[in-house]
């Protein structure tokens with residue numbers, strides 16, 4: 001007898017992976033340059049040179065045991081101190097290493113945080129649609145109940161909807177901005193409204209409601225001067241789940257952190273996160289990459305290609321008559337299918353060797369996600385396909 005739930009997870013098909021597989025098959029036949037694959041969120045910009053240099057420097061100059069050994073469960077002091085200093089400088093905070101647990105990427109950070117917050121089966125974690133589909137898996141795996149609240153038509157926060165969906169069982173609300181799949185950055189004004197609402201509801205319920213700030217795209221802001229509000233400075237009961245998967249193009253290296261500020265209501269939350277990391281078998285984050293991050297924490301990503309692709313696609317698609325939420329960050333566009341059926345659109349696009357992901361799994365069947373972390377020429381070519389497809393709907 002095996003777990004039917006895990007079997008289902010292990011054998012259910014991911015639409016994204018399936019599309020990518022189809023793309024690989026087509027590439028073998030028509031050539032990779034002729035497949036417009038917008039399915040995966042793998043950064044196309046290589047990791048910065050500083051990262052390569054740091055890896056070489058560490059391997060050349062230190063005994064293997066330094067970079068191959070276990071670190072403590074929370075992570076190397078030097079790495080956590082460097083992260084604290086980086087955030088303190090940028091956001092005027094006063095963090096120390098003790099506010100951080102190094103993790104195997106944002107997915108691990110989220111699982112750890114949700115596990116630490118779900119005190120009883122059925123405790124609720126709110127998710128704002130559209131959303132990263134793995135949240136559903138993480139929440140179920142950690143014994144929580146997912147409560148979905150759709151965003152407004154412009155993909156911004158729907159504070160009224162959140163207010164109606166909050167209950168005394170709400171333990172946390174995942175806020176992902178810049179957002180996957182919409183690319184939207186939630187405005188400071190609406191974030192403030194949300195924080196005010198949560199403070200009011202915490203008083204009413206007599207216990208904290210945590211914002212789980214899922215921030216792997218924090219550094220990927222594509223509008224000059226636009227600030228992504230740093231949520232712990234707006235709302236004390238915030239836990240930040242971060243990774244360098246996107247900002248330093250290191251998704252395969254599995255490196256991130258959980259940040260729990262000192263002033264959260266549950267003083268022992270960081271210890272519970274440590275317990276959750278242990279229970280989930282993470283042991284420690286990859287040691288070599290903790291040492292790399294210590295050296296590269298101040299390196300900024302090169303956003304040139306993402307900006308160019310975003311402008312090209314957003315301008316081109318809106319000119320062709322597509323309805324697209326204005327993306328301010330990450331590297332995704334969430335495009336409304338002309339007839340509101342993204343699954344049909346995705347199938348039609350495949351006929352032209354263009355791969356866009358239907359939005360059903362992200363919480364909106366009407367939209368499809370396009371990951372534009374690809375070569376700019378492919379974005380240019382895709383507009384010709386989008387034009388042909390739009391004509392079919394007229």
Ligand code: PLP
Pocket residue numbers: 041104105106107108132176179180214216242243244245251256
């Ligand atoms: N959260 C969001 C919104 C994501 O898009 C992703 C990855 O695509 C993750 C979390 C997981 O990131 P990581 O690769 O660092 O685990």
